[in-house]
Amino acid sequence: MALTSWKIFNFFDVSQVKSPGDAEQPYIFDSNEISCVCSGSESLFLGSNDGFVRILSSTFNVVKRFQAYQTGSITHMKQVNGTALLVTIAEDLLNDPVLKVWALDKLDKKGGGLLSTLGIQNGRKQFPISAFAALEDLSQLAVGFANGAVTVVRGDLIHDRGAKQRTVFESEEPITGVAFREGPTTTLYLSTTGRILTLTISGKGQGQPAKPIADTGCGVDCMTLDESSGEIIVVRDDSIYYYGANGRGPSYAYEGPKQLVKTFNQYVAIASPPQAPSPSSNSTLRAFGGGRADDIFNPSSFALIDTDLKYVAHTETLTSQVRAVFVEWGDLFLLTSDGKLFRYHEKPIQQKLDILYQRNLFVLAINLAQKASLDATQRNIILRRYGDYLYQKGDYDTAMQQYLKAIDNTEPSQVIRKFLDTQRIHNLIEYLEELHEHDKATVDHTTLLLNCYAKLKDTEKLETFIKSGNNFDFDTAITMCRQGGYHDQAVFLAKKHGEHDLVVDILVEDSKKYDDALDYIWRQEPALAYPNLMKYARVLLEHCSDNATQLFIDYYTGEYRPKKDSVNYAAPSIPSGTASALPSLSSFIPLAYRPNIASPASLGNQPVNLSNSEATEAEVAEPPPQYDIPKPRTAFSAFVDHRELFITFLESCVKQEHVEGNDKVDLYTALFEMYLETASHKKGDDKREWEAKAKRLIDGQQVPIDPSNVLLLSHLSDFRDGTILVREQQGLRFDIFRSYTSANDTAGAIKALRKYGPEDPQLYPAALAYFTSSLKILQEAGDELDAVLKKIDEDGLMAPLQVIQTLSTNAVATMGMVKKYLSDTIERERREISNNRRLISSYRSETATKRQEFDELGSKPVVFQARRCASCGGSLDLPTVHFLCKHSFHQRCLNQVASSETDGYGECPVCEKQNATIRAIRRAQEDSAERHDMFQEALRRSRDKFGTVAEFFGRGVMGVGGGE
Numbered sequence: 001m002a003l004t005s006w007k008i009f010n011f012f013d014v015s016q017v018k019s020p021g022d023a024e025q026p027y028i029f030d031s032n033e034i035s036c037v038c039s040g041s042e043s044l045f046l047g048s049n050d051g052f053v054r055i056l057s058s059t060f061n062v063v064k065r066f067q068a069y070q071t072g073s074i075t076h077m078k079q080v081n082g083t084a085l086l087v088t089i090a091e092d093l094l095n096d097p098v099l100k101v102w103a104l105d106k107l108d109k110k111g112g113g114l115l116s117t118l119g120i121q122n123g124r125k126q127f128p129i130s131a132f133a134a135l136e137d138l139s140q141l142a143v144g145f146a147n148g149a150v151t152v153v154r155g156d157l158i159h160d161r162g163a164k165q166r167t168v169f170e171s172e173e174p175i176t177g178v179a180f181r182e183g184p185t186t187t188l189y190l191s192t193t194g195r196i197l198t199l200t201i202s203g204k205g206q207g208q209p210a211k212p213i214a215d216t217g218c219g220v221d222c223m224t225l226d227e228s229s230g231e232i233i234v235v236r237d238d239s240i241y242y243y244g245a246n247g248r249g250p251s252y253a254y255e256g257p258k259q260l261v262k263t264f265n266q267y268v269a270i271a272s273p274p275q276a277p278s279p280s281s282n283s284t285l286r287a288f289g290g291g292r293a294d295d296i297f298n299p300s301s302f303a304l305i306d307t308d309l310k311y312v313a314h315t316e317t318l319t320s321q322v323r324a325v326f327v328e329w330g331d332l333f334l335l336t337s338d339g340k341l342f343r344y345h346e347k348p349i350q351q352k353l354d355i356l357y358q359r360n361l362f363v364l365a366i367n368l369a370q371k372a373s374l375d376a377t378q379r380n381i382i383l384r385r386y387g388d389y390l391y392q393k394g395d396y397d398t399a400m401q402q403y404l405k406a407i408d409n410t411e412p413s414q415v416i417r418k419f420l421d422t423q424r425i426h427n428l429i430e431y432l433e434e435l436h437e438h439d440k441a442t443v444d445h446t447t448l449l450l451n452c453y454a455k456l457k458d459t460e461k462l463e464t465f466i467k468s469g470n471n472f473d474f475d476t477a478i479t480m481c482r483q484g485g486y487h488d489q490a491v492f493l494a495k496k497h498g499e500h501d502l503v504v505d506i507l508v509e510d511s512k513k514y515d516d517a518l519d520y521i522w523r524q525e526p527a528l529a530y531p532n533l534m535k536y537a538r539v540l541l542e543h544c545s546d547n548a549t550q551l552f553i554d555y556y557t558g559e560y561r562p563k564k565d566s567v568n569y570a571a572p573s574i575p576s577g578t579a580s581a582l583p584s585l586s587s588f589i590p591l592a593y594r595p596n597i598a599s600p601a602s603l604g605n606q607p608v609n610l611s612n613s614e615a616t617e618a619e620v621a622e623p624p625p626q627y628d629i630p631k632p633r634t635a636f637s638a639f640v641d642h643r644e645l646f647i648t649f650l651e652s653c654v655k656q657e658h659v660e661g662n663d664k665v666d667l668y669t670a671l672f673e674m675y676l677e678t679a680s681h682k683k684g685d686d687k688r689e690w691e692a693k694a695k696r697l698i699d700g701q702q703v704p705i706d707p708s709n710v711l712l713l714s715h716l717s718d719f720r721d722g723t724i725l726v727r728e729q730q731g732l733r734f735d736i737f738r739s740y741t742s743a744n745d746t747a748g749a750i751k752a753l754r755k756y757g758p759e760d761p762q763l764y765p766a767a768l769a770y771f772t773s774s775l776k777i778l779q780e781a782g783d784e785l786d787a788v789l790k791k792i793d794e795d796g797l798m799a800p801l802q803v804i805q806t807l808s809t810n811a812v813a814t815m816g817m818v819k820k821y822l823s824d825t826i827e828r829e830r831r832e833i834s835n836n837r838r839l840i841s842s843y844r845s846e847t848a849t850k851r852q853e854f855d856e857l858g859s860k861p862v863v864f865q866a867r868r869c870a871s872c873g874g875s876l877d878l879p880t881v882h883f884l885c886k887h888s889f890h891q892r893c894l895n896q897v898a899s900s901e902t903d904g905y906g907e908c909p910v911c912e913k914q915n916a917t918i919r920a921i922r923r924a925q926e927d928s929a930e931r932h933d934m935f936q937e938a939l940r941r942s943r944d945k946f947g948t949v950a951e952f953f954g955r956g957v958m959g960v961g962g963g964e
Helices: 283-287 349-358 362-371 376-393 396-405 412-419 422-437 443-456 459-467 474-484 487-496 500-510 514-522 526-535 537-543 545-556 612-621 633-639 643-654 662-680 684-698 707-716 720-729 733-742 746-756 763-771 775-781 784-795 800-807 815-859 912-928 932-941 945-954
Strands: 012-016 034-040 043-048 052-056 062-067 073-079 085-092 095-103 114-119 129-134 140-145 149-155 163-170 175-181 186-192 196-202 211-214 223-226 231-235 239-244 247-253 260-264 267-272 300-306 311-318 322-328 331-336 341-346 880-882 888-890
Touching: 012 311, 034 322, 034 331, 043 073, 043 322, 052 073, 073 129, 085 129, 095 140, 114 163, 140 175, 140 186, 140 196, 149 175, 149 186, 163 196, 175 223, 186 223, 186 231, 211 239, 211 247, 223 260, 231 260, 260 322, 267 322, 349 362, 362 376, 376 396, 396 412, 396 422, 412 422, 412 443, 422 443, 422 459, 443 459, 443 474, 459 487, 474 487, 474 500, 487 500, 500 514, 500 526, 514 526, 514 537, 514 545, 526 537, 526 545, 526 633, 537 545, 537 633, 545 633, 545 643, 633 643, 633 662, 643 662, 662 684, 662 707, 733 746, 746 763, 746 775, 746 784, 763 775, 763 784, 763 800, 775 784, 784 815, 800 815, 932 945
Parallel strands: 034 073, 129 175
Antiparallel strands: 012 341, 034 043, 043 052, 052 062, 073 085, 085 095, 095 114, 129 140, 140 149, 149 163, 175 186, 186 196, 196 211, 223 231, 231 239, 239 247, 260 267, 267 300, 300 311, 322 331, 331 341, 880 888
8 A cells, every 4th residue: 555545644753852952052953073873771862973971861951971982983882771771882993893781880980881892803904884773681792794704703792701702794795784593593684785694593493594585685874673573664765664584574665765764663764865866866975864954954844653553643853863862761762963952752642642533544544443452331422422423424334333332331222312213223123132232221212123123024133133242121022022913033032032921821811823832731740730721721721621630630639740851852954145044033942742744854853752652651650740739619710611521520539538627618519510411401311310319428327428518419409319318318208208298209208108107107198188288289199198098007106186187187088098097997986985994994893992001901810820930932941921912921921020019020021022113113203203294205206196195194194183
């Protein structure tokens, strides 16, 4: 690139250094005695033709002056930066050049401070030194001569322990420059008027001849070392060249003669001499300083160039030629032939950026900021200003690229407002995506981005955004996907963030994929599956009846096992370039949510899956996880309007052994109700089949259903068998019979009478009343009326008068129907009356006989004719005891002695037991005479009330007072 096309700026403030001198100390730079200049260690060193060295401070006052040489002019100096060491070389044409090393901190008036002195050899050839270089530790120095020789000095010059010199290079061309490059090997760059070479002077490759790297040389002072890169910079009349150890690097066209090159920071400083008036000028002599006096009043130019960023930082025309350029105190200084010293101070980076802003050179500003290592905030300001500039020009795509680069320090709203136009929606999407990449997006940004995708109907980008893993507000993303109809993407996001409830919600309410929702629930752990199952139970039972019912059964029976994905081996890859090669969101969704679509490319190599039976066996083999089984009642409401599914669920639950207590009652009651409800919707055999199921459910001794519930449900469903069965179990036989009579079911009533009549005789009077309640019922009963009357008559269940009253209630029964009953009853009553009269007559005669005996015992003597003892059976002998009951005993056989003569011998042992019984009966009668409650209870339970009254009357219950 030609230098003339580079942008030129004024990045340096130039000021002339004023003289600090006075009458006693004139301005030092006005002197023509200055022969060389060097700087270092915060000082400036001037060598003069008379052998003196002057040391100047930052204020350019001479702080020290000493005579280094008695004869000769000081032509080269080097100050070792950071130390007090100074190397000087003086020449005269009669002797070899003399090199001295000085310790500046030890200088005194007696000549102290000189560390070593060395005469530089050139094979006894008197040629001027044209180039000089030294390592920082002064272990090696290189001296180039005008005759083309290069001498290398090695040794300890600081401690004056001797040094060795060797001519390492010779040529017919004058040496114009030397420079060291340190590294694993020490390389010496050499420049002549005709070539550029490298020479290894230490390390690997030492001793080998110099290696040419360019076939064109340069003038004196036209080669310098770029210490930052280790390359040399060579300026020629046509260009600026970079050379490394391996050859030539980049070059930059810069026409015109060159006098001097120097590096300052990242800049290359080039001084150009005045243009020669004619091409016949001897350039070789100029290269060695000849002809400078002739050009002293001719203008020359000076430029500072940044070859990396390709711009000219400063250029100017000088009224006289450049004499020396040096760098110190952070600035670059230029000394002209007329004794003027100029300071070049680089402007602050912000001022340079302002200059670039004014010229809209934002790319250069960006590169300059990057090279100056500005922080990200400052660089982003430049990028943002560049983006604003491009936006104003209408280059929206490039402007967006700049905003993207500055996204970390830019308020997003400033950029978003610029691109809200529909025509620039793609740029807006790009910016919003980048915001999410940098975790700077808010909920509003996510909403806006998803709206943009939806507006463009760009499903592919939407999927890419969702799968990108960016940190965005997933709640907002899911909401927008649902609103925009991107339900699969919403499911993917919800599943990715572990929002299981939301996954089911989307599948059910938005996608209407009920099978997928049920399958997803089935894959969750029990604690996660249960809430979703209950939330959408009715919907799932409506659309996935069998599977949903089975899930309910498994969960409520403790057999719930989360489903596992079957093993799926990778299918062969699809060649790129086809439409199907693009990744789809479905590939990121688990197998449960992907339809198995076989493409032609995959038919040849199908994935290997476990069979359904193998997968089922594997799941069954694994024990179900432990979880709290909910109460069955909680599932009942889910099965509303799903009667058959509910029955399947209930039947499975009642088979479980762990169900007990109230849960078992709830299950049986609900199942009984469902059986009856199903039967009510059936007819014929189907109805009887369901009623039989209901009857089997409540038939048994340990039925957990409350009888009142069975009765209520049976009544509501008109299920008489259920009512009867419960009443049988509860002993409510009369209620069973009454249920038949209330329904006018004569056959059922007769059946119940025959079945329960022997156990409950009171059914017969009720049956008599029912059979004679109407003519139709009487006809249906037939001969059963006679059987009822016979049973009533045999068991005395009703008095004849009661029977007559019952029959006469309705004008149904005729005398012919009860003629036999009445005749038999009258005949029996007559027999009983006759028997009772005979008993009365016998009781009266017996009572009279007993009274007569009592009277005779009290008034007449008693004759005892017994000959044997009633106890031992032996013949009676004295003493003998006789009792009025005509029993006689030996006195010895009585085993007792009378307590007194008045007491006699007590009671007859033979009649004692009978008398005790009579006394006990009498006491009981006397006691019961006061127990009226016993009388009332007996009267209530008795079927013969009059007989009971007569019996208690005979016991004395109704006696007025106590009798004898």
